[in-house]
Structures are given as structure tokens and as C-alpha cells.
Amino acid sequence: MVKYKNAIFFDRDGTLIKSFYSSKKKIPIAIKYLKDFKIINNAKRVIKKLSEKYLILVITNQPDVSRRKNTKKNVLKINSRLKENLKIDDIFVSYSSNDNNKMRKPNPGMIFLAKKKYKINLKKSFVIGDTHKDIIAGKKAKCKTILLKKKYNQNLNLNPDFIIKDLKDLLKIIRV
Numbered sequence: 001m002v003k004y005k006n007a008i009f010f011d012r013d014g015t016l017i018k019s020f021y022s023s024k025k026k027i028p029i030a031i032k033y034l035k036d037f038k039i040i041n042n043a044k045r046v047i048k049k050l051s052e053k054y055l056i057l058v059i060t061n062q063p064d065v066s067r068r069k070n071t072k073k074n075v076l077k078i079n080s081r082l083k084e085n086l087k088i089d090d091i092f093v094s095y096s097s098n099d100n101n102k103m104r105k106p107n108p109g110m111i112f113l114a115k116k117k118y119k120i121n122l123k124k125s126f127v128i129g130d131t132h133k134d135i136i137a138g139k140k141a142k143c144k145t146i147l148l149k150k151k152y153n154q155n156l157n158l159n160p161d162f163i164i165k166d167l168k169d170l171l172k173i174i175r176v
């Protein structure tokens, strides 16, 4: 009998790592370089706690790589730094900028890949992110969805299962 695990899927930029904010375009801009690396408030403590009961996975879109605006090397350096700082089991990356690519959120390909690799029960798993792409991917995979509220994601018709203002609120939603 296969023993299924429950997982928490975190988006990377804007959810675990601080992004820049373009007030002109009203969108978050992901960091490219280690010098800009800053972890979001409470991520370390909250993930440590959640990791007692859940597999902690990161699913991240990095389309700037295929757009030639960033390098895989930069992305992987930041991912390694993230793993050094937080108790993360694995990081899945989509480098595609093509919305039809099944690995690129809002498509749920990375979640299904993780499910296969780790034998995850998706219905008892959570997806957390700061954009509509994260929430849609989570819903497509039948996970519970949690939106981290930001100035750029308000007034969107998303209907996530939960909305939080700070990562520490995860401990009220997810029992460990």
C-alpha cells in the first residue's frame, strides 16, 4: 500500500521572497540577483512548524529565462539560498513563457509532477501564492488554495479558499 503524503506548495516570488513593486505597472517584479534576496516576514518560523507534518514544496514560474532577461544560473542561485534559509524539501521551476506550457502556472503541471515524485494526496494539500496564477493552478489540481493578500492582487475574482495578510496566519488555517 502506498502511503500518501500531504504537501504545502508555496509560490516563490512575492510569497517567500520579497519582490520589487512597479507602481507604474502595478505589478510585482521578481528579483534576479542574490544581493536583493530578502525572505518574507515569518516564513522561516512558519515553514519550520508546517514541515513537522507536511512536505514543503516550492513551485515557481521563471519565464524571464526563456525571454532571455534572466539566466538559469541566477534563478538556481536564489533557489539554493532559499533552501539554505528555509526548511524546503524541493523546488520545481518552470522556465517557460508560453501560457500553453503545462508546467507554467496557472497550469497545474508542476503540482502533478510533484504528486508523482512524492505520492501526494492533493485534496489534503495546500497551494499558497500572491497571484491569480497560483490560485488557479491550485484549483485545477484540486488543492486547497490560499491567497497572500497584496496591493496588486486585490479586487480579483479569484475565490481562494482562504485569504491571509501574513504567512503567520497559515498556522491558524493549517493544523500541525
Ligand SMILES: [Mg+2]
Binding pocket: 011, 012, 013, 014, 015, 129, 130, 131
Ligand atoms: Mg508570486
